[in-house]
Amino acid sequence: MQKLEELVQFDRLENRLLRSGIAPRHVRGLMSELRNHFDDAVRSEVAKGLDPASAERAAWQRLGSEDSVVQSALAQPQLRALAARFPKLIFGGGPFLLWIGAIFLTVAAIVGSFDILRALDIVTPGAHPEPPWLYGPAIAVIFFYSRILPVAIGAAMLIAAVRQRLSLRWPMAGAVLISLFAGSTDITIKFSTHVGEPGELSIGNSLITVLAPITEALGIFKPEMFLRGIGLGLVNIAIVFAAYWLWQRYARLKAI
Amino acid sequence: MARKTNPEFMTGVPELLVLRLLSDREMYGYELVQAIETSTGEAIKVGEGVVYPILHALEAQGCLASRRKAVEGRMRIYYSATAAGKKRLGALMTEWQRITDAVATVVRGSKHAKA
Structure with missing residues (x-):
């Protein structure tokens, strides 16, 4: 003892x-x-x-x-620690870059998989509509990237900063940034319903409509989309900080 | 308050001593500190805690390898010099020899000047 x-x-x-x-x-x-x-x-x-x-x-x-x-x-x-040497990069921009990187890697993996299937003549483009069982995994992927991954990255950065006894300023900025951006990003997968119709994968962000004069001129200003994006972003922020708060409670209990 | 140590002229010396002693046989931290004191006839005294950051850094550089070993119910971490560590030791010893030769030349010169 x-x-x-x-x-x-x-x-x-x-x-x-x-x-x-x-x-x-x-x-x-x-x-x-x-x-x-x-x-x-x-x-x-x-x-x-x-x-x-x-x-x-x-x-x-x-x-x-x-x-x-x-x-x-x-x-x-x-x-x-890398985080102590470059806190702005690791905690401020790191979560956002990590999330964007993960999305692009997934898109690249999906496109690459289809290319391989086409090369092996397993899939012929436009020959048939996508099977209905693909809907479930597609919704899961979208939910993962817009809800689970950004929240997990934001909370992990806050926890890492506390463990490193660093200032929470940059980790908080990073968590807010990724939460807002992920909440306002729309990932849409449109399946083909009949032979010959192509499927579609699109990624957009409703925060861009904040540039109202430009988006109005372009005819893409959608205030309801902007507000929805902000709302979902705030939900993400709330989840991140709730996860962080729970972790702190757990860490305190463990220390007693 | 910590005991008296001699930090002057110590830059790089603990690293040299650690690599030299661990290239003979593996040791855990406490054993290594005792070996430093014994092998230098207690001429070199460092705060014993300062050895651990040096061990960790040399391990991170690939100069040392470590393994855990339970001894008398306690977990010890034994360190030994790797091939890269022995190469580094060679370079450090050459550098050390160059410095001591230079210092010796100056000391001899000042003795001659007095005579």
């Missing part, structure tokens, strides 16, 4: 390492080894004849000051 003073000292060192930008996985490893080292040092001092209290004091001295351990870690660039 660790003593309170020992727990506080290790906890303080752990927080300082995380705040200094050392990657959480390295901090966990370092702390585990430092605790083991401390135990070994206490045993060694007791074996030399010191009483337990003096042995602990001597073991702390042997470990060195908090500053020296933190400085030693900071001197090693390999231990620094």
Whole structure:
């Protein structure tokens, strides 16, 4: 059983390492080894004849000051977390880029799959309408990209920032950006219903209608679409922050 | 307050010592710190905790390999030098030799000047 003073000292060192930008996985490893080292040092001092209290004091001295351990870690660039070095990029733009990248990879995978099926003469373009069982997976894909993935990415970024003891400013900005953009993005899959009719996959974003003078001139201004996009975006934001709040509650309960 | 250490002239020295000792045999952190003190006749004293970030960084660079091993009911992490680590050690030793030779030349020169 660790003593309170020992727990506080290790906890303080752990927080300082995380705040200094050392990657959480390295901090966990370092702390585990430092605790083991401390135990070994206490045993060694007791074996030399010191009483337990003096042995602990001597073991702390042997470990060195908090500053020296933190400085030693900071001197090693390999231990620094990417998120601590580039918070704006990782937390501000990262979620959005990750989400866009995932959508494009999926579209590329779908198109690529059809190309392969065509090359193998398994599918002939326009020869038959898509089977009805494709509707279910298509709706699931749209739901995944507009609801589940952006919320999961936004919440994961917030949690990662807390674990790294970083400021929540950029992760929050990133979560709001991805939530709004994903909420206002419409992914539509239109299946062909009869032979010869092509299917259609379209991706659009209703926030573009905010450029009202231009979109009005182009005849594509749809205020109801804009408001719907904002509404769905706000729902995403609420889910992200609810997930983050639940995680914080869980983390606090786990710590008690 | 931590015990007295000698941080001056220590840049790169812990890394050199760690690689040198771990190229002979694998050791866990506490064992390694004891080996540093013993092998240098306690001339080099560092806060023992500063060794761990160096071990982790060398491992991240591929210079060290680690493995977990349960010893007397406790989990130890044993480190050993990899081929890349031994190559790095060679480079560090060459650099160290160059510096010590240069310093020795200066020291000899100042002795001659006094004589």
